[in-house]
Amino acid sequence: xxxxGVLAGLIAVVAACSPAAALDRASVAARAxxxxxxMTDAANAMVASLPDASVEDARWVATFSNAAIERTLRCGAGxxxxxxxxxxxxxxxxxxxxxxxxSPPLLSLKNRPLFETVRAAAxxxxxxxxxxxxxxxxxxxxxxxxxxxxxxxxxxEAETDPALKERVLGVGQAALLNSPDMAKRxxxxxxxxxxxxxxALTQIAALKGDPAYGEDPAFRAAVDAAVGSIERWLAVSNAxxxxxxxxxxxxxxxxASAGLAIIFGLMGVINLAQGEFIMIGAYVAYAxxxxxxxxxxxxxxxxxxxAIPVVFLVTAGVGxxxxxxxxxxxxTRPLMTLLATWxxxxxxxxxxxxxxxxxxxxxxxxxYISGGRLVTGDFIVTWNRLFAxxxxxxxxxxxxxxLKKTPLGLNIRAVTQNRAMAGCVGIATRRVDMMAFGxxxxxxxxxxxxxxxxxxxxxxxxSNFIVDSxxxxxxxxxxxxxxxxxxxLGVGQxxxxxxxxYGAVAAKVIVLLMIxxxxxxxxxxxxxxxxxxx
Amino acid sequence: xxxxxRRTFLKTTAGxxxxxxxxxAAPPLIxxxxxxxxxxxxxxxxxxxTMANLEGRLNFVAGMAAEEINAAGGVNGSTIEVxxxxxxxxWPLYAQVGxxxxxxxxxxxxxxxxxxxxxxxxxxxxxxxDGLLFYPLHFEGDENSKNVVYVNSPPAxxxxxxxxxxxxxxGVEAKRFFMLGSDxxxxxxxxxxxxxxxxxxxxxxxxxxxxxxxxxxxxxQTLVNQIRAFADAPGGxxxxxxxxxxxxxxxxxxxxxxxxxSSSDVPVLGLDMVEADLEGLDTQKLVGHLNCWAxxxxxxxxxxxxxxxxxxxxxxxxxxxxxxxxxxxxxxSTYDAVHLxxxxxxxxxxxxxxxxxxxxxxxxxxxxxxxxxxxxxxNNYVSRGVFIGSVNESQGFDVLWQSEDTPKPVPMSQYG
Numbered sequence: 001x002x003x004x005g006v007l008a009g010l011i012a013v014v015a016a017c018s019p020a021a022a023l024d025r026a027s028v029a030a031r032a033x034x035x036x037x038x039m040t041d042a043a044n045a046m047v048a049s050l051p052d053a054s055v056e057d058a059r060w061v062a063t064f065s066n067a068a069i070e071r072t073l074r075c076g077a078g079x080x081x082x083x084x085x086x087x088x089x090x091x092x093x094x095x096x097x098x099x100x101x102x103s104p105p106l107l108s109l110k111n112r113p114l115f116e117t118v119r120a121a122a123x124x125x126x127x128x129x130x131x132x133x134x135x136x137x138x139x140x141x142x143x144x145x146x147x148x149x150x151x152x153x154x155x156x157e158a159e160t161d162p163a164l165k166e167r168v169l170g171v172g173q174a175a176l177l178n179s180p181d182m183a184k185r186x187x188x189x190x191x192x193x194x195x196x197x198x199x200a201l202t203q204i205a206a207l208k209g210d211p212a213y214g215e216d217p218a219f220r221a222a223v224d225a226a227v228g229s230i231e232r233w234l235a236v237s238n239a240x241x242x243x244x245x246x247x248x249x250x251x252x253x254x255x256a257s258a259g260l261a262i263i264f265g266l267m268g269v270i271n272l273a274q275g276e277f278i279m280i281g282a283y284v285a286y287a288x289x290x291x292x293x294x295x296x297x298x299x300x301x302x303x304x305x306x307a308i309p310v311v312f313l314v315t316a317g318v319g320x321x322x323x324x325x326x327x328x329x330x331x332t333r334p335l336m337t338l339l340a341t342w343x344x345x346x347x348x349x350x351x352x353x354x355x356x357x358x359x360x361x362x363x364x365x366x367x368y369i370s371g372g373r374l375v376t377g378d379f380i381v382t383w384n385r386l387f388a389x390x391x392x393x394x395x396x397x398x399x400x401x402x403l404k405k406t407p408l409g410l411n412i413r414a415v416t417q418n419r420a421m422a423g424c425v426g427i428a429t430r431r432v433d434m435m436a437f438g439x440x441x442x443x444x445x446x447x448x449x450x451x452x453x454x455x456x457x458x459x460x461x462x463s464n465f466i467v468d469s470x471x472x473x474x475x476x477x478x479x480x481x482x483x484x485x486x487x488x489l490g491v492g493q494x495x496x497x498x499x500x501x502y503g504a505v506a507a508k509v510i511v512l513l514m515i516x517x518x519x520x521x522x523x524x525x526x527x528x529x530x531x532x533x534x
Numbered sequence: 535x536x537x538x539x540r541r542t543f544l545k546t547t548a549g550x551x552x553x554x555x556x557x558x559a560a561p562p563l564i565x566x567x568x569x570x571x572x573x574x575x576x577x578x579x580x581x582x583x584t585m586a587n588l589e590g591r592l593n594f595v596a597g598m599a600a601e602e603i604n605a606a607g608g609v610n611g612s613t614i615e616v617x618x619x620x621x622x623x624x625w626p627l628y629a630q631v632g633x634x635x636x637x638x639x640x641x642x643x644x645x646x647x648x649x650x651x652x653x654x655x656x657x658x659x660x661x662x663x664d665g666l667l668f669y670p671l672h673f674e675g676d677e678n679s680k681n682v683v684y685v686n687s688p689p690a691x692x693x694x695x696x697x698x699x700x701x702x703x704x705g706v707e708a709k710r711f712f713m714l715g716s717d718x719x720x721x722x723x724x725x726x727x728x729x730x731x732x733x734x735x736x737x738x739x740x741x742x743x744x745x746x747x748x749x750x751x752x753x754x755q756t757l758v759n760q761i762r763a764f765a766d767a768p769g770g771x772x773x774x775x776x777x778x779x780x781x782x783x784x785x786x787x788x789x790x791x792x793x794x795x796s797s798s799d800v801p802v803l804g805l806d807m808v809e810a811d812l813e814g815l816d817t818q819k820l821v822g823h824l825n826c827w828a829x830x831x832x833x834x835x836x837x838x839x840x841x842x843x844x845x846x847x848x849x850x851x852x853x854x855x856x857x858x859x860x861x862x863x864x865x866x867s868t869y870d871a872v873h874l875x876x877x878x879x880x881x882x883x884x885x886x887x888x889x890x891x892x893x894x895x896x897x898x899x900x901x902x903x904x905x906x907x908x909x910x911x912x913n914n915y916v917s918r919g920v921f922i923g924s925v926n927e928s929q930g931f932d933v934l935w936q937s938e939d940t941p942k943p944v945p946m947s948q949y950g
Contacts, residue, residue, distance in 0.1 A: 071927075106934060108704065108924075109700070109706045109798075109822060110704070202767060206768060241759055349582070353581075353586065353855075354855075358855065359587050359857070378759075383792070384792060385755065456788075459586075
């Protein structure tokens with residue numbers, strides 16, 4: 001979309017100017033249609049021409065390489081053309097009215113980065129808006145070394161935005177790591193060390209093999225200082241990574257087990273259909289998305305937020321229905337509830353499978369849950385995980401509020417602690433059971449909602465969570481929210497710490513063994529509610 | 535004793551999980567009475583559990599191929615009846631259902647299994663009963679049973695050409711590799727052979743890393759962090775060789791894209807990745823990642839167009855819960871398998887497995903992939919073409935490279 005606007009602008013500009021002769025556009029275009037090696041040649045020719053290219057040529061390079069990447073370039077029997085909604089244009093002259101035939105050439109693995117670099121470099125030189133040029137510069141930062149240094153000098157000269165100019169100069173400096181001028185090299189080292197990631201470390205550590213490292217003490221000191229500083233920052237970013245990964249896994253565990261903690265804690269019902277309530281939550285979120293697509297397409301991006309109440313109410317309703325029809329009749333026989341809820345879970349899975357199908361559901365990924373942001377070093381915050389963490393924190397706060405500050409919560413706590421006495425003082429324990437089961441199911445549904453930007457949503461997704469969530473609930477101590485939170489954080493963090501050392505398979509086993517050992521020592525879990533059961 | 539217990543348990547599970555195998559429980563007497571003038575082919579593909587979305591559609595493809603053959607007059611005067619089942623993605627259950635099909639339902643041949651672990655569990659059953667199992671997936675090789683027809687390619691004619699391409703100047707001149715797989719026989723054997731292969735190429739052991747995750751693992755955050763770290767280390771271009779299966783594939787790809795790695799930085803070669811795995815993903819950020827199969831939907835040729843048209847028509851007619859506009863390699867391989875069986879049975883003039891097996895030598899069939907696939911008397915392998923696909927914006931794969939012809943399959947790997 002963004003590109004289409006830019007293209008339209010470019011067409012207008014290019015049409016107004018007379019074509020410059022420096023770059024043989026027709027030859028480049030023809031080569032780009034000559035298979036994988038031809039495309040490589042074309043990309044290299046464009047890069048080589050850029051430092052001296054006229055503005056019109058640079059714009060043409062941006063347009064042409066973009067057409068190749070976006071697959072609007074058409075290679076047929078005649079001259080190459082660029083397809084557009086308003087009609088095909090000749091690829092070399094960009095004049096409209098060309099016959100649109102042929103097929104888009106496929107960018108091979110090797111050519112894709114080349115063309116992306118060419119597009120970014122050309123946009124940096126001749127992009128119409130500062131935002132465009134800044135975006136191009138970001139794309140170039142990691143590949144600066146592969147471009148001629150004069151390119152950055154030229155871009156900096158032409159740059160009108162002072163902040164961007166500064167950045168362009170910086171990237172240009174970094175590209176001079178192997179320049180014959182020692183001052184420039186030292187500047188480059190400092191510049192690279194300013195973004196302390198592993199790539200920078202690799203780049204600078206390689207300089208220890210450089211002859212100058214042995215000869216020039218200033219150079220040696222600069223390299224050593226840079227390596228030391230990068231390594232320090234990397235240690236910080238690694239720690240942050242582990243913490244963030246653990247937190248994100250913990251948020252998933254907590255979401256999956258919060259509802260179970262209430263249901264299991266209150267009634268001692270081992271609800272094996274809990275995973276399927278998660279799945280229903282995700283499917284309801286999908287239904288809301290589709291409804292919004294039909295009713296309010298403009299607000300589609302906010303379907304995840306809009307779905308929150310719907311998901312909670314629907315899954316709570318399903319939970320209440322299950323409680324009223326099945327679980328209620330089996331309170332005296334806990335083992336039978338286990339079987340019955342398992343049957344319910346199989347029933348739900350197969351109903352969804354028959355009614356909707358087994359394929360993964362197609363969710364819209366709005367910008368607030370897609371991609372991530374590099375914070376420092378190699379530490380990336382991915383938005384979908386952050387969404388889950390925030391969602392879990394909000395759910396935790398609301399659950400705590402309901403349990404501690406509302407009459408329903410008071411009743412639930414009373415029944416959990418002493419069912420008989422609660423009944424004696426006039427609490428309708430059966431009704432509280434039903435409400436609590438509904439509340440727990442609703443929380444599971446919300447977990448499904450929080451998970452759909454992270455995991456694939458299909459009828460089987462629930463079964464992945466059931467073991468983990470029981471693990472967390474039992475470890476935390478049955479019936480306590482705080483225990484569930486601590487257990488989720490602990491299991492998440494430990495898992496993430498073990499995984500890189502012994503692998504994901506062993507991590508699961510080790511965590512399970514640790515929990516078994518812990519439960520040997522404290523069978524009631526981390527926090528035990530006193531007087532819960534006889 | 536414990537084996538018996540497990541089996542009884544599985545039986546109950548399957549019964550509860552899906553009514554689909556109920557027909558199998560019908561008294562054999564009734565079934566054989568109905569069988570006059572028909573020949574039965576058994577399908578061992580799950581329509582529930584983790585493999586349901588992938589394997590489920592193969593039941594329908596087998597039905598479609600049988601319908602085609604029946605419309606052309608059947609085989610040896612009989613019409614084909616396809617018997618389906620549901621082993622519920624439970625590996626030992628494949629063996630049990632397979633045994634039932636061979637002994638009680640009296641199927642002439644079995645078509646089935648996706649994962650190698652399910653094939654390994656059916657293998658003793660078909661060997662004891664001297665039956666035939668047509669296996670439609672590319673796999674780790676190193677197996678050469680006279681009772682299994684390996685319709686798809688062993689590594690030497692699928693994975694190794696793809697890895698060669700990645701290491702060549704046409705590819706990305708890959709120097710280092712991160713192998714990430716589900717923890718079972720197929721990924722482990724493939725990776726073992728790859729390591730052996732790289733050793734013969736003089737690549738040092740420090741140039742690769744190997745990690746395994748449990749089945750249906752989905753939390754790939756830490757592993758993608760590790761891949762990023764390994765990619766930024768010195769030593770040349772890194773490629774991820776991905777052998778995770780099922781729902782782990784989309785979950786991995788999503789995390790990979792979210793952490794900002796594109797195919798230009800680190801390409802992923804997803805050995806089990808098919809179009810169906812990209813359903814539900816934003817493929818805009820995944821463009822350029824690779825897979826390798828013996829068929830891709832974009833394959834050129836009339837045979838492919840016809841196959842796609844027939845599949846769309848068949849889905850419409852049978853209301854199969856799968857997309858009519860997506861065709862994946864195992865579908866085509868199953869389709870080829872039913873046709874190859876019919877050709878062999880016709881040539882042998884019999885439905886007996888030993889007779890049919892003898893007729894395999896010299897068979898050839900116009901596969902929808904555009905290659906003429908063939909079998910020799912030497913073994914039960916089928917020679918197929920090789921495609922390398924590249925993910926495009928519309929959740930499909932473009933053909934990045936394809937082999938000149940069909941390389942001769944090599945059952946036993948020489949790389950360990």
